[in-house]
Amino acid sequence: MEESFGALYIAYSIVWLGVFAYLAYMYLRQHSIDKDIRSLKEEVSKHVK
Amino acid sequence: MDKSKLGRIILVGAAILMLLTTYLAVIYVPLPQTSVKSADKILSSVEGSRIRVAGFVSDILNLPREFNPAQVIRFSLADFSDYQRYLAAAMVDQLDSQWWTVRPIDVEIYEVPKLMLAGIVDGPQDFIKGTNLSVLARVMDKGIGSNSNVTGFSLETSSWNDVTIGTSPGQFGIMTAPVAQKIFYFHMPSAWVSYLAFFVTLIASALYLKTRKIKYDRWAFCSAELGVLFSTIAITTGPVWAKQEWGVYWRWDDTKLVTTFVLWLVYIGYLMLRASMTDTGTRARVGAVYGILGFVTVPMSLLSSRVAPLLQSSHPQVIASNSGSLSPEAGMTIGIAIIAFTLLFITMLIRRVEIAESEEELEELKRTIGGED
Numbered sequence: 070m071e072e073s074f075g076a077l078y079i080a081y082s083i084v085w086l087g088v089f090a091y092l093a094y095m096y097l098r099q100h101s102i103d104k105d106i107r108s109l110k111e112e113v114s115k116h117v118k
Numbered sequence: 119m120d121k122s123k124l125g126r127i128i129l130v131g132a133a134i135l136m137l138l139t140t141y142l143a144v145i146y147v148p149l150p151q152t153s154v155k156s157a158d159k160i161l162s163s164v165e166g167s168r169i170r171v172a173g174f175v176s177d178i179l180n181l182p183r184e185f186n187p188a189q190v191i192r193f194s195l196a197d198f199s200d201y202q203r204y205l206a207a208a209m210v211d212q213l214d215s216q217w218w219t220v221r222p223i224d225v226e227i228y229e230v231p232k233l234m235l236a237g238i239v240d241g242p243q244d245f246i247k248g249t250n251l252s253v254l255a256r257v258m259d260k261g262i263g264s265n266s267n268v269t270g271f272s273l274e275t276s277s278w279n280d281v282t283i284g285t286s287p288g289q290f291g292i293m294t295a296p297v298a299q300k301i302f303y304f305h306m307p308s309a310w311v312s313y314l315a316f317f318v319t320l321i322a323s324a325l326y327l328k329t330r331k332i333k334y335d336r337w338a339f340c341s342a343e344l345g346v347l348f349s350t351i352a353i354t355t356g357p358v359w360a361k362q363e364w365g366v367y368w369r370w371d372d373t374k375l376v377t378t379f380v381l382w383l384v385y386i387g388y389l390m391l392r393a394s395m396t397d398t399g400t401r402a403r404v405g406a407v408y409g410i411l412g413f414v415t416v417p418m419s420l421l422s423s424r425v426a427p428l429l430q431s432s433h434p435q436v437i438a439s440n441s442g443s444l445s446p447e448a449g450m451t452i453g454i455a456i457i458a459f460t461l462l463f464i465t466m467l468i469r470r471v472e473i474a475e476s477e478e479e480l481e482e483l484k485r486t487i488g489g490e491d
Binding site: 073074076077079080081083084087088091092095098099102103105106109110112113 | 136140144297298300301304305308344347350351354355358359361362462466469470472473476477479480483484486487
């Protein structure tokens with residue numbers, strides 16, 4: 070029975086970690102893109118001036 | 119309402135439903151009963167009563183060649199995860215412990231055991247390793263292992279003809295690992311959402327080829343990426359359950375498992391192929407054709423357990439056929455889990471498409487600046 074509970078914990082952890090890892094990946098990716106876009110736009114506006 | 123705010127609300131809703139699913143699966147849904155009943159409960163309820171057990175001799179050292187009535191012996195009773203495979207292996211003398219686990223059980227023999235091999239019932243014979251054994255016995259010790267079952271017994275029988283041996287423990291209403299069965303409430307919705315994601319990829323790819331609008335390519339790619347995420351979850355939680363239920367993590371001769379693995383590889387290939395291309399138009403065109411052709415693996419995986427009698431598969435057919443039976447509690451829990459995963463997929467897909475749009479905006483900006491320089 071203990072072995073079965075262990076398997077249950079492992080499987081549920083895979084699900085939750087998998088989903089949260091992907092959500093975290095999306096958040097970080099968006100954050101990084103927004104930062105890059107902001108800095109590029111700032112650079113462009115400096116050149117325009 | 120603001121689109122991102124709506125997305126956040128749906129995401130929170132999906133998360134709440136997933137938490138609810140976890141609670142229902144672990145606490146609310148009782149251990150599999152009726153069709154799937156706890157082996158421990160069965161064994162404690164039959165302790166002291168006569169049961170007919172069917173197994174095979176796995177250890178001849180402790181087994182006398184001749185039985186005396188009322189003799190108490192201990193023999194190993196097999197948990198057949200797949201009796202047909204066992205028989206096939208027995209016929210070619212290639213028995214090993216791959217397809218079953220063996221538990222010791224103390225029984226009091228009431229009748230001289232008879233032997234069955236390959237379905238032929240003979241009179242008492244010498245026992246050899248791997249010989250199929252059927253015996254009317256009384257359980258003397260319920261302690262045959264907390265995570266074990268007795269596959270193929272019927273209560274209070276008096277005729278040898280009552281012995282039934284099936285192709286899986288589930289056929290006898292017994293799960294080898296009733297606790298691990300709760301993995302089903304996340305494993306199956308993950309697989310379902312991956313099929314849905316690949317279907318979205320198919321539709322978006324077809325729309326791209328028809329209209330050549332890049333937004334459809336974006337949807338196809340993002341959906342495929344999420345499909346790979348959820349199929350990875352399904353393909354990793356499945357073996358964790360299989361190890362408990364079947365005794366092995368994986369079976370390369372099981373059609374459901376192999377076709378699902380192929381499906382997973384095909385869409386990994388889709389992502390890798392796209393990553394290797396730099397030209398947007400070529401990438402979208404090749405990706406769309408691949409996304410359409412690759413979808414053929416989805417019905418292959420989805421329907422492989424439905425045609426299990428024709429193609430070897432021990433994978434449960436709960437949703438893929440009308441032969442599955444779930445208790446109302448289990449049905450409600452799996453329903454909520456499917457809604458939760460579907461909502462989660464929709465919000466993640468919308469968010470992922472927004473990120474892809476931002477990525478393209480960034481690339482465009484870089485190209486513009488590069489061109490000006």
